[in-house]
Amino acid sequence: MITELGHFALILAFGIALIQMIIPMIGAHKGWTNWMAVADPAATSQFILVAFSFAALTYAFVTSDFSVLLVLENSNSAKPMLYKVSGVWGNHEGSMLLWLLILTLFGACASWFGGYLPQTLKARVLAVQSSVCVAFFAFILFTSNPFIRIENPPFDGYDLNPLLQDPGLAFHPPFLYLGYVGLSMAFSFAVAALIEGRVDAAWARWVRPWTLAAWMFLTVGIGLGSWWAYYELGWGGFWFWDPVENASLMPWLLAAALLHSAVVTEKRESLKSWTILLAILAFGFSLLGTFLVRSGVITSVHAFANDPERGVFILAILVFFVGGALTLFAARANALEAKGVFSTISRESALVANNVLLAVSAFVVFIGTIWPLVAEMTVGRTLSVGAPFFNQAFTPFFVGLALILPPGAMLAWKRGTLTRVLKPLWAAGLLAVALALLAFALQTGRSALGPIGVLLGAWVVFGAVVDLWMRAGRASFAERLSRIRRLPRADWGKFTAHTGLGIVMFAIAAMLAWQTEDIRTVEIGGTYELGAYEFTLENVETLDFDPTQGRNYIAQHGTIAVSKNGQFIATLDPEKRNYPVAGMPTTEAGIDNGFLRDIYVVLGDRQDNGAWAVRSYVKPFANWIWGGSILMAIGGLLSLTDRRMRVAAGARKKTAGAVPAE
The missing domain is CATH 2.60.98 (Tick-borne Encephalitis virus Glycoprotein; domain 1)
Known part of the structure; x- marks a missing residue:
């Protein structure tokens, strides 16, 4: 009975999602306040119904109800309780229900915590978010129903894939989905802003917390997946450049670029077009990852399904949303004119360079991941693109990123002076070089990878320390320490995240060079x-x-x-x-x-x-690899808890001339 109620709740939520997709959008267009107000209760209702549906499926797994086909195929009465619960999302249908649960959760959070948003923008954001929900409701109900029953169930189930019976893989998918799906909010804000024809500093501030949360969860999810591969698969590595690993790395890179680009839009009202484009592409690559995992076009230990029909459905979702958003982006290009101007030597320019390096590195990973499929479809050849290609093609971009990060973070807005920034950094650079020379002297008969990793990692970490120290201004040592303790959490988050990145860079190079x-x-x-x-x-x-x-x-x-x-x-x-x-x-x-x-x-x-x-x-x-990853995630959390991330940029503006619908 509970299973049927879970199925019914999913169908009911689908109907509410259709209402939320249409009514608030019309209300925002017409200026009808009561139509726009439908979005808030609809978003909450969607989440509650999907949460009940997910709980019903979880109950079936926990009680080993083998009359449910999904439980039969992915559980067993002898399985430990942790893996009975994780078995809910350790398969295609259940993982898509988890995806939908998180999707509706983000929509509900936008409703609960979006009181500072202009009413028309909020209505459009929730309507766009619900349109994504509608697509995945249809996908689940028509192709991937998790509540199918069988007439004569056997005594016991077929068990969960043994590779997934591990604590790391029990928590890896939920965090990864929180990151994947979290980028849908940046997408919804971008499309809503394009429809409204308004992209400004306030919009950039509104979109940053959602992007930051998604990036933080993606960082944790990728770190857990890497840790699992390290100790579970027995091959001794932490990253294989597997297509599904790459599918999570690409949106992470684009989300990092989006975070930095949104800062420029907020502070200087520049890079508007680029920020909108990144918001669309970041979620687009999340959908691409979903397609790769579930379509069967690639082979991976991470893949959930091998069903071309489902793959075509997800591909249609990808084409519709990304293609539609890019078409709208092209139509609204004239409304995205940048206002701020800046010189070549400025923080804006450094952030542009940061964005270029991150975006191009994501594109390199995309080419390497998709090229075997393209080659097989076009010339009929089976190719394999492995670690040597990715290491050689991807690494130079992160070397460049590490070199520009410390001075770029310290440059002034609009017009900076490079010599003025490098002056306090000379000690950090000297210490980084000294550590690299020490590493080179201690190693014998090995490559330069280790010393270069020491140099870059130390440069990033010490540069972050110098940046934090300089933010305290000129004062005595004790006064500076006092000021540093009182710095905003966003500054501490930036310091922690950059330090974590430097540690990860060093640890990867050191382990590969000296193991x-x-x-x-x-x-x-x-x-x-x-x-x-x-x-x-x-x-x-x-x-x-x-x-x-x-x-x-x-x-x-x-x-x-x-x-x-x-x-x-x-x-x-x-x-x-x-x-x-x-x-x-x-x-x-x-x-x-x-x-x-x-x-x-x-x-x-x-x-x-x-x-x-x-x-x-x-x-x-x-272990420094995962320690650095944890520091990056903590940095994101610190920034997210900064009060300025949760407050509107300016007073809330009421919609002028709103006319109630008759």
Whole structure:
């Protein structure tokens, strides 16, 4: 009964979404206040109904109701409770319901917290947001219904994909969707502004919090996905340039560009056209990611579905919204004339350079991701674009971004002086060079990647410190510290995010340049060395299927002792798992996490002579990658909690001459 109610709630929400899409838009056009007022209760009602629908599906998974086809195909009674819940979105239909839940949540938040918006703009924003909801309601109800029942359900289900039975993957999709879907608000604001014919400083301030929230959630989602790939897949890496990884990276890059571009529009009323275009493209690339994951046009461990018909539906949504928005953008080009002017050396110019580097890097990732598909469709050749292409084509843009970031953040608006900005930065540059030279001197027979990573990472981090210090003005040391503590949260958020970026740049270069690897076969009791560490394979035992212990798999469990200079360091427990219900194997790496390094061991297959294949790594600064990602997300959160992000730019303007509908 609850399942049917969840399905009915979804249908009812679809009807309300249609009303919200049409009535407020007409009201805004005609100036009818009561028609525009329909948007607020409709947005709230949509969210409540979809939340109930999602709760009904969750109840079916938690209670193992195998009469629901989706539960049958993606759950099992022996599965731990965490993965029963995460199984709700660990499949195509459930993940799309989560997508729709977040989409309606953002629409409801725009209604709840948008009281400062002009009434016509708010009505149009909510109407555009609801039009996106309508498209996904139709997609779910007509192609991906999660509430389909079967007449004679079996005793137990087929289980969730074992790769998804992991804490990292339990939380990765919700955060990623919060980022993907959050960009729909920037899109709705952009389209509403184009319809209204008004893009100004106030609009830029209104759109920034939504973009910042989406970027923050995307950062967390991408970080969780990278962390999961690192410890779960057993290959020892953190980023594979997989098409679906790229599909999340592209909107993240464009959202970062949009954040910086909106600052220029807010402060100087420049880059209006570019900011609107970025808002459209950022959400467009989110839809593109959805298409890649669900259409079957690419192969990925992240992919949810392999259904061309569903892919065509999502492609139609992408073409309609992005194509329609770009057409409207072209029609309104004359209304987007920039007012502010600025010199070549200015913060505006630095932010333009920042935008160009981020946008072009996103375009490079797009070309590398989509090119195999294009080649297969046009010339019939099967091509593979891998890490070497992306590393060589993508890295130079982030090198350039790192170089311009510290001075660009400190330049004055409109007209700046480069020598005046570089003067306080000379100490940061000198220290960064000194650390790079030290790294070069300590390493032997290795590439320049490590020292360059040290140079760029230190330059960005120390530059952020100098920027924060200079914001305190000229005063005594104690007075400056006091002023720094009182700086707005947005300044602290900027400092934290830039510091996190510098740490990530350094950590990636350091790990890739200085990691050591060993692959061999080892007998029980055998010892081998890797760098300064000694590894002893003490035992390999079989762990039986035991749901009472939260173990719905059979595993070969290795025990490897690690020591250094005769002193015990850690015991690692790598596993090779096999999930009998799903019939799939997985690998669990044994990792000793440290502040300066990770010791990483993967257990392979047993050989004919009784020895076991073992792959071992020592990975310097591995955890700094995710630590830096957390800092970037915290920086976004700090900026988002700045009061200036939540207050209107200027007093709320009432719609003049509003006429009630008869």
